[in-house]
Amino acid sequence: MPHAPAGRRSTPSTSQLDHVVIGGGVVGAAAARSLAARGEQVLLVEQHDRGHEHGSSHGATRISRMGYTEPDYVTLTQRAWDAWAALEAASGRTLLDRTGAVDHGRPEVIDAIAHALERAGVPFERLDLDEAAARWPGLAFEGHVLAHGTAGRIRSAETIEALLDLAASDGAALRFGVRVTGLDDHGDTVTVHLDDGIAVTTPSVVAAVGSWAPTLVGEVFAGRGASLPAIRVTQEQPAHFPSHLPDDAWPSFVHYPLDGGDVYGLLTPGEGVKVGFHGIGPVVDPDARDRTPVAAEVERLQAYVARFVPGVDATAPALISCLYDNSPSDDFVMDRRGPLTVATGFSGHGFKFAPVLGEMLADLATGGVPHPRFAL
Template identity: 75%
Template sequence: MESIRFDGHVVIGGGAVGAATAHALTARGERVLLVEQHGRGHHEGSSHGATRIFRQGYTDPEYVALTSRALALWDALETASGTTLLDRTGAVDHGRPEVVDAIAAALSDADIPHETLTTDQASARWPGIAFEGHVLTHASAGRIRSAEAIEVFLTLADGSGLADLRFDTPVTAIEDHGDDVTVSFGDGTAVRTRSVVAAVGSWAPTLVGAVLAGRGVRLPAVRVTQEQPAHFPSHLPDQAWPSFVHWADGDDVYGLLTPGEGVKVGFHGTGPVVDPDARDKRPVAAEAERLQAYVARYVPGVDATRPTFISCLYDTTPDEDFVIDRRGPITVATGFSGHGFKFAPLLGELVADLATGGAPHPRFAL
């Protein structure tokens, strides 16, 4: 197959990280060819849906610092686009004292305002949630308008005049030549480039695992699972709902309102291992029942008998740290482990740094 030389960056993946990377690269004056195997705004990966949680509540100081960097970039993106992307609903953590107290300590160390509450105080403030253990809230958190955010990244990249966005364009092969690579597409065309970014989440092991192994590095074991949160109809007005995380005895739980759809509640990373190209998207019956039982007990502000289930993918590393690194002309971004979307504009910058010759963030290097 004859390839066309492309003097720019081929970004594979049009989800949150790929779209953010395309925006970050074009903002630096770089040319981008973005290819996505599915349609624009598709529901096949990890990025779809109208809302995601933004929160700064980590026990790890490094991740807390990264949330602050991401928050500044969300603010800048709102200014650049003239679009509201982050609704500051606040977030509440409750449950196991050792976790909630460690989050409070990390927020204190970072000078991020927060408040500790009794369970009675929390229930009076947010009657839609039943609290246990220790309770912590911070006002800088909230709800990302995730589908709109991806569109903003893509629209700004496209509007730069430096990006070519191609959807329904699967990558069939990546051939490593040393200083550059050939990327072949399903339509029979190919390009040769000195920079390819595989921002493909759950598809990274199959797309670039062998190419990276040929360069002497291996991806960590990325566990691809089908998660099955659900939206539940709310009995309460929209303003009654913060984003929330329950550090429960057992599986941790997250929740947030999706306006017009209900309150989304899900277990974190408990779904079955799947092939991202061959999943039935149907909830596991026993897990669906377990989620409804949880919601009936701990989220009294919704109707637990009327779930609308969602299918999405997690690409989880053993330590839930991200993988963002480069070898030769190949940059890979994967392993976002169900907590990456809040960092999307920062991830775009980190990937763009690598693609333009910068060093990897030490935490995320292979």
Template identity: 45%
Template sequence: MGSAAAWRLASRGGEVTLLERFGPGHDRGSSHGTSRIFRLAYTDPFYVDLAVRSLPLWRRLEEETGRQVLSLTGSVDHGPAAITDALYEALTASGRPAERLVPEQVAERWPGLRADTGAVFHPEAGRLHADEAVAAFQQAARAHGADVRHGVRVTGLSVLGDGVRVVTEANEEWRADAVVVAVGGWTAALLAGGASAPVSGVPKLRVTQEQPAHFPAADPLSWPSFIHHPGAGLPATGRTTDGVYGLGSTDGVKAGFHGIGPVVDPDHRDRTPDLATVRALAAYAERWLPGVDHTGPEPLTCLYTTTADHDFLVDRQGPVTVLGGCSGHAFKFASVIGELAASLVHGEPGPSRFALGRRPRTAR
């Protein structure tokens, strides 16, 4: 989100400096690796619209940088008919193509994937290459004149009149007319400070270590992305309470349980694979993903920073704009969230849905 905001702000002619705590391509947060799902399929029209708005911005990023970051292979959502029907209705009401399928049709079209009860396919979906996307945002930001600096840890932030004072771990001091804070799992720590905090209304954020895995498969790049919704053949309890997601990548077919990991401190987390979760993913793959080698999972870890309602934080107070609360589903929206951030910095209103201090909705 921070790199996307730097791109969109610099493209508007602003004098932009991007301070990155870690080096290029780091794996300390939520934006590394080779694969993130891109999809338009939400039952909520708000998110369908937001994803639709992100698509041309991803293509603009590719045009500006010459990097391919988004591959559209389509997406299969499957599970209870009530959910797949609602997804179909939301997509078609927004004028997007979608197709209802039965499990036999899914198996015929994608033999490596076994569907549950009902299914909906939409072609405007696929995968984003996370590392390439972040690198492309920064490349595009530089091309528009931004100064991108890595290895700079911000330790303090304060509002001074109409501007902002930023202090780094190396005791450097920066002054700016406006600042965008996009620090993922470190959001609460950086913005803490009681009455002296630079913004108010930052909600409680749950930072967890999640553990998907890559499974070997023939031609994984041909796979559609997929989401298995619980409530039919998949239990809506335990690890599968919020379903299973997956997609093909250069590292194999990725699959993971959504938002089940332990709460962690992002500076002191144990990246040791949880063997029980690995075994549970392998058992899922054996039943539902006949096209992968379920005996060879390669686990990996990443961070989720989740709000109570799973909506993001995209808001401005005074000279400080906050981007965060990705809740495990924000990467697909990064291009448009960068645009929203640039608009906020320039004084335009943002979505009330993402406001600081909002009353949380019931979690989706």
């Protein structure tokens, strides 16, 4: 962890803490960074190592796009687009490669995306199938096609490091390999028990724990008369496929097949083109998953890629295992009760909003109100 630069305050002691952030994935890192930047005294604790592969944030790339059917999310992507630029400036790192994005498939979905983008003033193009195939020869298209330039590829692993480094430079203490074993709600404060025997009492806990939210904070919220929605934790298995094309041939892409289901993809430089079915994996315990691929799903993914992603070698998948913390509506869950703020339910589409989610959680933890769509 870098040392605080000269002129910045020192790392807070436990007696000085304003907030304990639980979770060192992208959402927790963004919350810690936003709080520390406001002058709050912050401790971040993460049960796994820094940059671990056990949750929903690992891997080198994620999609950034504005192609939503719901105006709330389009507005949030616009805020996020500006926030990514500000994060790049603050960190001195390139975090977003502006490749553009293409959506295709079921006409009713593509038309709804076009309507939402038009309402928000986001420029986009409608293309016919021949135009799309000529522009992106690595993909095969069906249905309607839409492209927009305010989209790209997030350097996700670098983003987490940038957020953690910025949090630390503003005085946040970062602890990894330390598991929270329990929370005691005292009314105005919470005591956080750690597995190294330390107990920290604080007026604010931000539990940015994704798949672990039900077991870690469910009882505390229930004791305050609020129930978390049923978070369904699934093990997803996208894969990287070797590309036949140069890197600049690949946009980020989302396909809504005419026969149902959603598929996403993007290039991960040096690893291949990542393609995955969205939110269809088996339900798992986040502490006890074995990462074993489902053979039938691997075959189904290869068959899809052979048909719709001709620019890669469908016979050579490098399988990936990741977690989704799915809410019943696929909406995020971010709210506060007393001293406890929760963040979960990101449903496989939260990473693109990370800098804004950090600000929203910092607002909640310092007395703000939740976004009505994400409230309990």
